[in-house]
Amino acid sequence: MTIWNPWHGCKKISPGCQNCYVYRRDSQFGKDSSIVTKTSSFSLPIKKNRAGEYKLQATEGDVYTCMTSDFFLPEADLWRKEIWDMIRERTDLHFVIITKRIHRFVQCLPGDWGEGYNNVTVICTCENQEQADARLPIFLECPIRYREIIEEPMLEEIHIEPYLASGKIRAVTCGGESGQNARICNYDWVLETRRQCLAYGVAFYFKQTGARFQKEGRVYQIDRRFQMAQAKKAGINYYPEVNLIIDRSAQSVEEILQRLSHSEFRSRFQLSLEEISYIKKKGMETIRRHAEDFIRQRLFPAEILNDGKQTPMRGHPVFIAQHATATCCRSCLQKWHGIPKGRELTEEEQDYVVSVILEWLYRQMKPYDLG
Numbered sequence: 344m345t346i347w348n349p350w351h352g353c354k355k356i357s358p359g360c361q362n363c364y365v366y367r368r369d370s371q372f373g374k375d376s377s378i379v380t381k382t383s384s385f386s387l388p389i390k391k392n393r394a395g396e397y398k399l400q401a402t403e404g405d406v407y408t409c410m411t412s413d414f415f416l417p418e419a420d421l422w423r424k425e426i427w428d429m430i431r432e433r434t435d436l437h438f439v440i441i442t443k444r445i446h447r448f449v450q451c452l453p454g455d456w457g458e459g460y461n462n463v464t465v466i467c468t469c470e471n472q473e474q475a476d477a478r479l480p481i482f483l484e485c486p487i488r489y490r491e492i493i494e495e496p497m498l499e500e501i502h503i504e505p506y507l508a509s510g511k512i513r514a515v516t517c518g519g520e521s522g523q524n525a526r527i528c529n530y531d532w533v534l535e536t537r538r539q540c541l542a543y544g545v546a547f548y549f550k551q552t553g554a555r556f557q558k559e560g561r562v563y564q565i566d567r568r569f570q571m572a573q574a575k576k577a578g579i580n581y582y583p584e585v586n587l588i589i590d591r592s593a594q595s596v597e598e599i600l601q602r603l604s605h606s607e608f609r610s611r612f613q614l615s616l617e618e619i620s621y622i623k624k625k626g627m628e629t630i631r632r633h634a635e636d637f638i639r640q641r642l643f644p645a646e647i648l649n650d651g652k653q654t655p656m657r658g659h660p661v662f663i664a665q666h667a668t669a670t671c672c673r674s675c676l677q678k679w680h681g682i683p684k685g686r687e688l689t690e691e692e693q694d695y696v697v698s699v700i701l702e703w704l705y706r707q708m709k710p711y712d713l714g
């Protein structure tokens with residue numbers, strides 16, 4: 344995961360902003376968070392090194408954009424066009440935008456947005472029922488390819504069933520509030536949102552407990568260092584298998600290879616003559632078995648310590664195919680293929696990954712005689 348803050352500073356807009364961490368952190372340095380300024384990271388996605396390569400690589404995961412501000416803040420209207428240009432240029436990266444200003448979404452779009460860029464997920468924040476009912480109807484009407492909801496800081500029990508029923512929400516995340524004056528997050532509220540997600544087959548993620556966490560009538564003070572770990576320990580995240588299977592079958596191998604062909608980064612991967620002669624020598628059936636082994640060893644487990652680094656850049660044609668098809672690590676699998684991290688791959692998913700890899704290899708080998 345990468346954080347890209349092209350501007351810094353924000354204006355409080357709703358109850359969730361009361362103890363905003365940007366304000367809290369800036370106040371330690373005597374800084375006024377309500378003043379919005381461009382940052383030195385403004386052009387981060389298009390910065391290049393001396394070799395002319397982008398400094399920010401897709402292997403570094405999703406790019407969380409505007410985490411110390413709001414993407415749709417009016418104060419940033421003059422700068423946003425440049426940001427869209429960068430997002431459009433970096434089709435190999437996936438950008439995540441979290442906002443409390445979904446009401447400004449349509450007026451802030453670039454001319455070629457259409458039904459939404461393929462490399463952007465928009466997450467609408469709802470901290471209480473009032474904000475959910477104000478923002479989510481607008482959110483559902485916006486042209487967005489990947490929509491998620493975040494209930495953070497969660498301030499009360501929230502009912503989002505009508506919005507989940509639309510089938511347009513991919514995932515919901517819950518979390519408490521951090522800081523000294525944090526308001527309580529009640530575990531029952533979290534479980535209630537989870538229940539709703541299960542009922543509608545929507546992925547659910549409990550991100551962190553917050554600093555004051557109530558469970559079974561008792562309030563716990565939880566140090567910031569343990570808030571995520573405690574949430575994970577609850578073991579209540581939910582990934583709806585059926586939806587993901589449907590998503591992937593709808594997204595055929597042909598379609599995913601088409602999408603990947605638009606990525607400058609992925610298109611750079613091609614087989615060398617050495618790798619081509621290796622495939623000819625071994626035959627495709629052997630290569631398939633190698634691919635199955637690699638996937639089982641390096642992608643199958645729920646927890647992978649070196650995720651993002653487990654697939655070498657050379658040494659076997661399958662490795663090259665994995666980078667070309669975004670099947671090199673669990674983050675890429677999640678981003679490009681909709682297969683979530685944090686759990687073991689099913690047999691069907693392993694077969695799917697191998698099919699994508701094999702298809703890419705077949706296409707690379709087409710000009711050569713496989714016999």
Ligand code: SF4
Pocket residue numbers: 353354355356357359360363364365366410411412413443
């Ligand atoms: S919208 Fe987000 S960044 Fe802006 S004040 Fe509210 S909580 Fe802070």
